[in-house]
Amino acid sequence: MNILFTNAGRRTYLIEYALELIEEGYNFNLFVSDTSIDTAAMHVDPRVRGILTPRVSGNEENYCKVLLSACKEHEIDVLVPLMDFELPILASKKKLFEAIGVKLWVSNENTISNCLDKIQNYQFCIQHNIRMPKSYFTLEGVKPPYVKKQILGSGSVGLEIVMEGRASSFIPGIDMLQEFVEGKEYGMDIMNDYNGNYVHSCVREKLGMRAGETDKARTFESAKLVDLAKNISQAFKHVGNMDIDFLENEAGEIYFIDFNPRFGGGYPFTHLSGVNYLKFIIESSLGSNKYIPEFKKSITGFKGLKLFFKEN
Known part of the structure; x- marks a missing residue:
């Protein structure tokens, strides 16, 4: 099996988690793509193979053409996109990827628009009784x-x-x-299968942010929030992971503020709580339903810095 993470950039932790699965005995080759060879994700480990693509913005059709060609050349079986800007074009071309044997973990066009376009997102949430500011x-x-x-x-x-x-x-x-809603800010990962059915969710209280991304957080279990996650899963019917943000005010009212239908910066906190969504994707792509993600421990996590390099 060959797996490709597109526009991997600085999301080196996802590459490391995939390499851990290889060390556990999973038999697959790992590819990452980005617009430059000087990208951290390409230098995590010698086993990672890099693919160069053009930028997505303003160049969507050509981006998709180059990516399709790369998938054919490298016989990619599973593709996991990691950047917002590529999701609409990949959703619109999903059948082209599936036709060459690529399982593209992206939601359909309507779901992508209902998440990323905040006008559509607001209207969608009102229609489905999902409270927003x-x-x-x-x-x-x-x-x-x-x-x-x-x-x-x-x-x-x-x-x-x-x-x-x-x-x-x-x-x-x-x-x-x-x-403006004053209250505690939370994030949550909601994992759906390839058909848009709920699999699992993991919630975290945000303790610190940096450049719009979760920097410090505490994971925990909550039956109330699992029920809300299931409602969101059923409403959006997204494919793969959805990274969402919400606020809880002093009265205990919850307001959802962002829906990102991809792996986000909060996923490491989920993963280190024992919930391995990458493992689920790989098992599911192999046609196996043996692995069901399970919350194992509450953690408080803090992001740091790690340098990846190549010889000149």
């Missing part, structure tokens, strides 16, 4: 405190918290405003 797409009737975001933003790009006065700028059609 009240959102505005014009300045009319908006009073602080509120949060300014980009409608198609990724990470914390364009994020601004406005406690009084007005946002530094607002571009209709690009930006949106969301009611």
Whole structure:
């Protein structure tokens, strides 16, 4: 079996987790792709094989063409995309990948749009009784405190918290405003199978953020949040992992704020709690249902720095 992580960038922990499975006895070759050979994920281990692709943004069709060709050349069996910008084009071409034998772990086009387009996401959540902070797409009737975001933003790009006065700028059609909810912030991974059925979820309390990504967190179990995860899973019917963010106010009310249909920066906390979603993907892709992810321990985790290198 040949497995490819696309736009792997700095997500070296996913590569290390995959290598651990090889050491456990799983028989597969590991590939990663990105736009430059000078990418950390390509230098985690000599067993990792690198593939160069063009940038996705503004070049979607060519990106997909090059990726399809690489999958044919390297006989890729399983493809796991890791970047928001590639998800819409890969979702639209999923059947082309499946036609050459690639199991592409990406949701359908509607699900991707319902997650990444914050206008569609807001409307979708209202229709499915998923509570979100009240959102505005014009300045009319908006009073602080509120949060300014980009409608198609990724990470914390364009994020601004406005406690009084007005946002530094607002571009209709690009930006949106969301009611500010004060409370604890949480993240959760929700794993679905290839047909969009719920498999497992793992929740974490965020203790620190850095550049829009979870930097410190504590994992724990909650029957109440598992029920909410199952509702979200059933509503979105996403494929693979979904990384979501939500807030809980003092009254115990939960407000969901982000839905990312891919592995995110919070996954290491899930993985180190004993919940191996990569193992599930590989087992499932092999046609086996033997491994069911299971929460084994609560952890408090702290991200650090690790350098990967090559000889000049």
